[in-house]
Amino acid sequence: MKVLFLNPQGNFDKNDSHLTEHPDFGGQLIYVKEVSKELANLNVSVDIVTRQIIDRDWPEFSKELDYFDINKNPTIVRIPFDGEKFLNKEQLWPYLKEYVDNILSFYKGKNIDFITTHYADGGYSGVLLRSKLGLNFSFTGHSLGAQKMDKLNVSSKNFEDLDKEYHFSQRIMAERLSMQYASKIIVSTSMERYEQYSHPLYADVSEVANDSKYKVIPPGVNTEIFNDDLTDLDQDTVAQIENKLNKQQKPFIVLSSRLDAKKNHIAVVKAYANSRDLQDKANLGIFLRGIPDPFTDIQKLSEKERSILTPILEEIEKADIKDKVYFFDLKSQLALATAYKLFSKLKSVFVLPSFYEPFGLAPIEAGACGLAVVATKNGGPSEIFSDGSGVLINPEDIQDIVEGLIKALNNYDYFSKKVKKRVLENYTWKSTARGYLEVIEEGVKLPKKTLEKVPPLDANEIILDYLKNKKI
Ligand SMILES: O=c1ccn([C@@H]2O[C@H](COP(=O)(O)OP(=O)(O)O[C@H]3O[C@H](CO)[C@@H](O)[C@H](O)[C@H]3O)[C@@H](O)[C@H]2O)c(=O)[nH]1
Ligand SMILES: O=P(O)(O)OC[C@H]1O[C@](O)(CO)[C@@H](O)[C@@H]1O
Secondary structure (H helix, E strand, O other), X not given: OXXXXXXXXXXOOOOOOOOOOOOOOOHHHHHHHHHHHHHHHOOOEEEEEEEOOOOOOOHHHOOOEEEOOOOOOOEEEEEOOOOOOOOOHHHOHHHHHHHHHHHHHHOOOOOOOEEEEEHHHHHHHHHHHHHHHOOOEEEEOOOOHHHHHHHOOOOOOOHHHHHHHHOXXXXXXXXXXXXXXXXXXXXXXXXXXXXXXXXXXXXXXXOOOOHHHEEEOOOOEOOOOOOOOOOOOOHHHHHHHHHHHOOOOOOEEEEOOOOOHHHOHXXXXXXXXXXXXXXXXXXXXXXXXXXXXXXXXXXXXXXXXXXXXXXXXHHHHHOOOHHHEEEEXXXXXXXXXXXXHHHHHOOOEEEEOOOOEOOOHHHHHHXXXXXEEEEEOOEOHHHHOOOOOOEEEOOOOHHHHHHHHHHHHHOHHHHXXXXXXXXXXXXXXXXXXXXXXXXXXXXXXXXXOOOOOOOOOOOHHHHHHHHHHOOO
16 A cells, blocks of 8 residues: 655655754654654555755755665655755745646656645645545644744734744645545644634634544654663763763753744743742753754854744843753754653653644653653643643743742652653554554545645635634
C-alpha cells in the first residue's frame, strides 16, 4: 500500500539539522517522521512529499530522494516549486498549485492509495490533488490559524498589518477547505476536536458533531530517546551542563520551546524574576538551540528572534538574576533528553507557558525523562494532564505561574512518578501509527470523487466579519 504524507514546508532531513532553530522546525516534523516510520513497520510504503530547497544556507534539503535509515521506508520525496531558496511557511501559499502539479508529474503512472495531509498548507494541497485525482485524504492540522489569531490579539484594526506577516486569509481558507473535503480529520485530543475545530471561523465547515468525520489519535514519545536511563547520555551535553553548573545542586525550572511569541517564554521569566521564593528554590534554565549566549549573540539573531529575546534579557537584567538564569544550546533530541535526565536528578520542573498549545510533544517528552511538568491550561495539556499528573497554569497570570511552579517543585516526587506513568501508558508512536492505519484502510475503501471547482484561497471577508462581530 502506498501512502503519501503531504508536507510542503520542506524541512525534513535525516539528522533533524535545524529542529527548533527556526519557527518552522518543530513538532510537526517530529510527528510526521515518527508516525511514518511506525507505519513503515506496519508494512505501509510511505513517501513524505515535501519541498526541494537548493540553498547554500540550508544544504540538507537539496536531494530529490532521501531516507531516515537504510530501510528506505519512509522515503523523503523533494518536489521543486517556487524557485530554489529556503522560504518561510507563510510565503508558500501562491505556489502550492505548482507543488501539486509537480507531484502529479512525479507520480504519473505510479499507484497512490491514500494521502495524509499536514498543517494548512498540506491540507490545501490535498484538496487540490483530490480535485485532480479524486483521491481521499486525511487532514491533521497540528496548529490552527484561528487560535493563533485570537492569542496574538488580532483585531479588525491590526488585521491588515498582521495578515501581511502571517497570511491568515490564506491559511484560514486553506484550513476551511481541508476540513470540508478531507475524508477524516485527525486530532490529537478530543478537546482539539470540540474546542479548536468549533471556532466560529470553522464551525460551518468542520462538522464537529459528526463522529465519522473525526478520529482522535494521540501522538507519542520516542522512548528510545526520552526515558529515565542515566547510562544513555549525550556526553557533549553532560560536559556543557557540568561546566555551567559547577557542582551547584539546586533544582531547575526548564523552558525549552521554539522561540515563537505564542510559546510565551517571557511569562516564566517574569514569574521567576518576581518571586524570591522561586529564586530560593530553583534556578531557571532556558534551552535555545543555536544561541549559546543570548547576551553576547543577540545582534546576530533575526529580527523575530530579537523581538522575543530582548524583553527576556531586559527582565533578567532588571531583576538582577543573571547568576540564577542559565542558557543551554542543545543540538538534538538526544541532547535535550540528556539535559532533562540530568535535571531530573536535581528534582527539576519542566514548564510550557504557551498562550495556546494545540497538543504539546515537549511536556510528554520531559515527563518521560522524569521531570515534573507545569503546562498551560489552554489546549492539549488540559487533556493530557486531566488525571492530575501535571500542574496546569493560566499562562496570562504571572502569580498562577509562580504558584504552579512552587507546587510542582514542592511535590516533585509525586508529580514525577505520576507523569512518567501517564506518558508511558498513553502516548506511544506505535499506537499513533495504528490509528493512522485504521484511517487509511477506511479511506481506501471510500469511492473516489473529484471536486468540481476549488474556491479561491482567501478568507479575508470571513475573518473581518468575525473580528468585527466576533461571530460569522
Ligand atoms: O531544544 C529543543 C526543544 C524542542 N525540541 C523538539 O521539538 C518538538 C516540539 O514539539 P511540540 O512541543 O509539540 O511543539 P511545536 O513545535 O509547536 O509543534 C506543533 O505541532 C505538534 C505536533 O502536532 C503539536 O504537539 C504542537 O502543539 C504544535 O504547536 C519536540 O519533539 C521536541 O523534542 C528539540 O528537539 N530541541
Ligand atoms: O505557529 P503556527 O503557525 O500555528 O505553526 C506551528 C508550526 O509548528 C510546526 O509544528 C513546526 O514544525 C509547524 O507545524 C508549524 O510551522
